[in-house]
Amino acid sequence: xxxxxxxxxxxxxxxxxxxxxxxxxxxxxxxxxxxxxxxxxxxxxxxxxxxxxxxxxxxxxxxxxxxxxxxxxxxxxxxxxxxxxxxxxxxxxxxxxxxxxxxxxxxxxxxxxxxxxxxxxxxxxxxxxxxxxxxxxxxxxxxxxxxxxxxxxxxxxxxxxxxxxxxxxxxxxxxxxxxxxxxxxxxxxxxxxxxxxxxxxxxxxxxxxxxxxxxxxxxxxxxxxxxxxxxxxxxxxxxxxxxxxxxxxxxxxx
Numbered sequence: 001x002x003x004x005x006x007x008x009x010x011x012x013x014x015x016x017x018x019x020x021x022x023x024x025x026x027x028x029x030x031x032x033x034x035x036x037x038x039x040x041x042x043x044x045x046x047x048x049x050x051x052x053x054x055x056x057x058x059x060x061x062x063x064x065x066x067x068x069x070x071x072x073x074x075x076x077x078x079x080x081x082x083x084x085x086x087x088x089x090x091x092x093x094x095x096x097x098x099x100x101x102x103x104x105x106x107x108x109x110x111x112x113x114x115x116x117x118x119x120x121x122x123x124x125x126x127x128x129x130x131x132x133x134x135x136x137x138x139x140x141x142x143x144x145x146x147x148x149x150x151x152x153x154x155x156x157x158x159x160x161x162x163x164x165x166x167x168x169x170x171x172x173x174x175x176x177x178x179x180x181x182x183x184x185x186x187x188x189x190x191x192x193x194x195x196x197x198x199x200x201x202x203x204x205x206x207x208x209x210x211x212x213x214x215x216x217x218x219x220x221x222x223x224x225x226x227x228x229x230x231x232x233x234x235x236x237x238x239x240x241x242x243x244x245x246x247x248x249x250x251x252x253x254x
Contacts, residue, residue: 002060002061007064008061008065008159009057009064009065009066009067010223011067011069011163011223012066012067012068013069013072014050014053014068014069014071014140015073017049017050017053018071019078022049023046026045026046027042027046027078028078028079029042030042030043030046031075031078031079031111031115032108036135039133039135040135043136043139046139047139047142050140050143050144051142051143051146051147053143054144054147054148054160055150055151058147058148058151058156059156062156062157063157063159064159065159065161066159066160066161067200067221068144068162068163069163069165069202070127070130070136070140070141070164070176071129071130071165072126072129073125074115074120074121074123074124074125075129076112076115076116076117076120077120079108079112079115080108082109082112082116085105085109085112088105089105089106089109092105122232125166126164126165126167127164127165127166127172127173127201128166128172130164130175130176130179131172137176137179137180137183138179138183141179141183141184141187142183142187144160144197145160145183145184145187145188145195145197146187146191148160148197149187149188149191149193150191152195153191153193159198160195160197161197161198161199161220161221162180162197162200163200164176164177164180164199164201164202165201165202165204166202166205167201167203167215168205168207168208168211169207169211170211170214170215170217170218173215173218173219177199177218180199181199184197199220200219200220200221200222200223201219201222201223202222202224202225203222203223203225203229204225204229204232205228205229206229206232206233
């Protein structure tokens with residue numbers, strides 16, 4: 001992309017980093033944690049991996065802006081599929097697999113059931129995750145700012161932009177921004193160096209558009225999630241509308 005003249009990265013989706021083979025079990029450990037202490041233990045394992053990701057990204061971009069979106073999708077996406085797990089447990093029972101192995105799988109199924117949502121795209125995801133599990137936001141912020149500090153010390157110019165996803169209420173943004181600032185200040189104090197960074201959000205909900213003037217008082221940049229905006233404004237699922245949208249075009253409705 002750099003060779004073709006890219007001027008920065010507009011959207012770095014951090015969840016794709018979590019799907020890596022060596023990381024998925026740790027992410028699952030974090031999701032299945034029964035306490036903040038257990039969750040933080042798993043996040044501590046993810047921290048150096050994330051820091052390494054961002055370091056490589058900043059080095060390659062060499063001073064150009066990089067917009068990093070904090071964890072966005074619902075947590076169930078990182079776990080095995082519910083139906084497949086149910087089948088697996090049923091087969092294990094018929095094969096008389098050891099009870100302890102079955103019990104582990106049943107515990108996993110129970111957690112998947114707890115996380116199961118009817119409308120996950122409108123459910124517990126985006127900034128809502130960071131509000132309920134602030135330790136996730138803290139870990140990602142630490143990884144971003146630590147990577148930036150290490151490179152600035154070496155003389156590399158770094159311009160990180162931290163994006164809070166799925167904000168629809170200005171107080172949601174304020175909640176996450178305060179957490180990010182406190183974590184960043186802590187890291188910079190420890191590292192003995194200051195780095196510039198921006199905190200913004202993605203305008204991807206109709207509600208965010210309506211209160212954009214309020215959010216703009218708090219955010220340092222906006223990005224626009226036009227696909228989500230289209231599907232929540234029209235009520236068209238971007239995954240399914242292809243089956244009928246041509247009829248709208250042919251009948252001059254759209």
